Amino acid sequence: MSKSAPKRRMITSALPYANGPIHLGHIAGAYLPADIHVRHLRSTGEDVLWICGSDEHGAAITLRAKKEGIPPREIVDLYHEEMQKAFTGLDISFDHYSRTSSPKHHQVAQEFFLNLMEKGGFEVKTEEQFFDEKAQQFLADRYIQGTCPSCGHDGAYGDQCEKCGKTLSPTELVNPKSTLSGSTPVLKPTTLWYLPMGRHESWLREYIVEGKLDGQPHHDPKTWKAHVLGQCRSWIEGGLESRAMTRDLDWGVPVPVEGAEGKVLYVWLDAPIGYITATMEWCEAHGQDWKDWWQDPNAELLHFIGKDNIVFHCIIFPILLKEHGGYNLPTNVPANEFMNLEGDKISTSRNWAVWVTEYLEDFPEGSDAMRYVLTAIMPEQKDSEFTWSDFRDKVNNELADVLGNFVNRVLVLTKKYYGGEVPTAPAQEDLTDTDRALLEALAAAPGKIGGLIQRHRYKEAQLEAMNVARLGNKYLTEQEPWKLQKTDPERTATIMHLTCQVVGNCAVLLEPFLPQTAAKLAAAFGLTDGRWADAQPDMVQAGTTLGELPILFAKIDDDTVAAQVAKLGQKGGDTTREIMPAKDEITFDDFTKLDLRVGTVLECEKVPKADKLLKLTVDTGLDTRTVVSGIAEHFKPEDVVGRQVTLLVNLAPRKLRGIESQGMVLMASTDDGGLRFVSPEEGVQPGDVIS
């Protein structure tokens, strides 16, 4: 460690994008680990502030609003509320949950932007860009298609013609079209503010690789996860390109510069600043100075995120913070990997996901159970997998049997023998070696578990916390108080007194993982405000009357598992399909220019050094020709051979990876990015004309 313990800990979790509900993958990635971390810090009395909020800007929300014909506000309001419900339901205990569409945030983000601008942190460039008057917005290069000036190909993109390979700018296209509305865009000059990241390579390298900032030790890179470091190194060594930090959109934080109407900050610039805004809001409400959290060198900054956000939090945001000046940079970014679901990737569009609010409807008391399972399989260093049968096993065999049953045993025995009062503590000299071993283990547990949590080893930490309950089970079984009760009441009292201590310790040590269960245990064992330091071998007072405790964890049966699995992949009411808008009208003559034929695939092989390309040899009736098609991710060569396909035969030839492609195979693309052949029914032959 290069620095002494920080005075304050500023903790953030990735701002969820207000364009859809929260699923288990989100929780396991950026929220549950942070919640465990923060709960532990609070329990140890550390000065910690954990903020989050909805990320409500960006093109995706705008596009969706346009498609649904509603204002973006409606979408973000809906999901802002939905996401808060999900977090609250799983006891994700943010100190403050904000949102980026608030006036306060706009002001903060604008001030931040102006500061960078005044420092010369941006490169300002004016460029002519296409504007879609129908969609009322400027178009990114890839949203424009047209005819290639060099080869005449009709489907060239604004950045490149896929046919002849020529690099283009949108303005070179003949007959450009917006892929948003199909209309013809017009050219308008626009100004963009670029962040020249290349300037920052040298200090970034030192910061990431050596953990040094301005020549001073800042953090220990060895405490960072391998995949986080790897990804960052990869980006830095690959050379950092300038990135546009503004967009021409009407939804977002307006660029606070005269003449910049219709421009907003790039969502990735404004979102992380949302962390700062949220902190300010909390501080205003609590009479604190936000700078103590973000600018005091004695404060530590920690970002919890999923692996898709690494570059932004480890590279771009640090650049912004450093360029602005005065801010702390993160001392760690413990990004998690992804969580898969029942053998497949989580997919919103295929509804292959477990939505938190739906889960809570099906399992109203299920917060702790889900937290436990998600922690047990947390993707800390590699992708992991959630299955409902595993959920059942862990809830039934670990939570219910090991923990729940242990607590129940203690409760029942204490009631039976002592009318529910914790018996008197034994004298030191009466303790057996086994007793001492138990007490030693109890004394060691808080430090061990806390240490694991602080090193972001939540999975192992939870296991150790559960081991305390296991210890209790073992002790009870070995000591057999039910046999001693009649012959040796004193010994029985000792055993039961110690066992009660074990439960008391569980109440504190499990709190970061299972807050509801911990609260129930604490209440039943007469503990109030259990802090980490209270986890002691003598924490439960003799004479305490134990309260009633319902069954802690209901067992999950196979039918429940089956029902949950069956829900996966079914289209819910919430999935809005993204339908491509109709293109401009064409004449019949235009259509007749296309020569579409039936073809039969004779041979097929993978194109080397290209992941997506297959080389097909097709009998077109006219001839046998080679067609290169980007379908290798969806079809194996042997699946394609022998198929009848629809072929555009008069498409100008184009070289792909050195192979000349003479035509195009027509494919239908599905919602989830899949492809299907557009194949004729039976009874047709190669060369048959399609019209």
Add this chain to the structure above:
RNA sequence: GGCGGGGUAGCUCAGCUGGUUAGAGCGCAGGAUUCAUAAUCCUGAGGUCGGGGGUUCGAGCCCCCCCCCCGCUACCA
């Protein structure tokens, strides 16, 4: 194809800068036990650590080649 991260017991995962018989939880088998939510406790069987070379007294950990999975990226209208 390039870059990054992974491939370790049936399942989900640990294995720090290379060092005695490779670990945990669950599952499985056998046994013990009954206070308890048919719970608990003990014992045990399971691994050529993706494959093949190499460095080393010694490699799951280091080097080279290959295969597979995930992410970014390129090629794909």
